[in-house]
Amino acid sequence: MPIQQPSNQIKLTNVSLVRMRKGKRRFELACYQNKVQDWRSGVETDLDEVLQIPNVFLNVSKGQVAPNEDLKASFGTTDTDKIILEILKKGELQVGEKERHAKLQQQHATVIDLVASKCVNPSTKRPYPTTIIEKALAELGINITANKSPKAQALDAIKQLVAKQIIPIAxxxxxxxxxxxxxxxxxxxxxxxxxxxxxxxxxxxxxxxxxxxxxxxxxxxxxxxxxxxxxxxxxxxxxxxxxxxxxxxxx
CATH class of the missing domain: 3.30.70.240 (Alpha-Beta Plaits)
Incomplete structure (x- = not known):
């Protein structure tokens, strides 16, 4: 006999969470990946494209919707639309593991490209291929992170490359x-x-x-x-x- 799923259970996929602590409670929104930043920057204006479900949750993964008494105690209102806007504006975006890995890969490629575009072999005055730059940075033990701008990391990498001369570079x-x-x-x-x-x-x-x-x-x-x-x-x-x-x- 097949197992019957509860009729009110909603399965969320490819979800990004926006969390906000207000008073003694933590509230969550279930959003589509990459849409929160688009909304915050003004690229996306349709909340239906941002929110997977227009509800305020205590716990998205458990499907636990925040009761009105908690909303009233924390936000001073039970107007879900107003509360959602506040959480979207001020809440902390939780990035999934796959999304975080993709962002780090993109950041890594951007830093390598910046270093390669701004440096040359001083003998030939020609740029190095990105593969050589990447290998030289690895030999220096330079780790590229997602928490610092690509330009700042490229500048630091160039300074170290020029100082250490793992390869002839300027x-x-x-x-x-x-x-x-x-x-x-x-x-x-x-x-x-x-x-x-x-x-x-x-x-x-x-x-x-x-x-x-x-x-x-x-x-x-x-x-x-x-x-x-x-x-x-x-x-x-x-x-x-x-x-x-x-x-x-x-x-």
């Missing part, structure tokens, strides 16, 4: 020249300069002539900007690849 910059009609260049000059780390020389005559240093990753962005703003009449030229030793400049 920070990279590209020396470029931008040439454009002076009258037209006044419209886009500030936008271009914002992408340049350091201006070496800048002259105005019939043409705007600007020489400066950029991160290699900015080259395509500047090129696209010039093509759009100058309608293809401005020129972008690579003059040289330069390297920066430790301590000369921060990221």
């Amino acid at each position: 920070r990279a910059r590209m020396r470029i020249r931008v040439l454009g009609n002076a009258k037209e260049a006044k419209k886009y000059r500030d936008t271009v300069v914002a992408l340049i780390e350091e201006i070496e020389d800048e002259n105005w005559s019939q043409e705007w002539d600007c020489v400066g240093f950029i991160e290699p990753g900015k080259y395509r962005e500047i090129g696209d900007l010039l093509r759009n703003e100058s309608k293809g009449r401005a020129n972008l030229e690579v003059l040289d690849m330069a390297v920066i030793q430790e301590g000369e400049e921060a990221m």
Whole structure:
């Protein structure tokens, strides 16, 4: 004889929890994975896409819904809609193991890509493949975490790589020249300069002539900007690849 499941039992799958302690009680919401952050950032506005069930729970895994007396005692109201909004705004998002692992993998890849894009072999002035960067970081015992920004971790990794020289490595910059009609260049000059780390020389005559240093990753962005703003009449030229030793400049 088959086992009959209780008719009021709801099975939740792919659930993310938002927890909040209010007074003497802890309350939980059952949400869809990745939707809470979308809602908090304003990307998602439909609560039906965020909540698996529009209820406030004491324990989601047990299906224990918070009774009205607990809601009243803790929140001063039994209005579920208001309470849900408060928990979504102020509660702590509990990330599942698979989600946490996926985030860490993404963080790891991002840090490796950042380090590879900002460094070169000082002899060849060419970047290393990400596989070599990853191996060098492993030899240094650098652990990438999900709790710190990729940029901050990449900066720390670069400092250690340059200091220890597990492989010959240095920070990279590209020396470029931008040439454009002076009258037209006044419209886009500030936008271009914002992408340049350091201006070496800048002259105005019939043409705007600007020489400066950029991160290699900015080259395509500047090129696209010039093509759009100058309608293809401005020129972008690579003059040289330069390297920066430790301590000369921060990221």
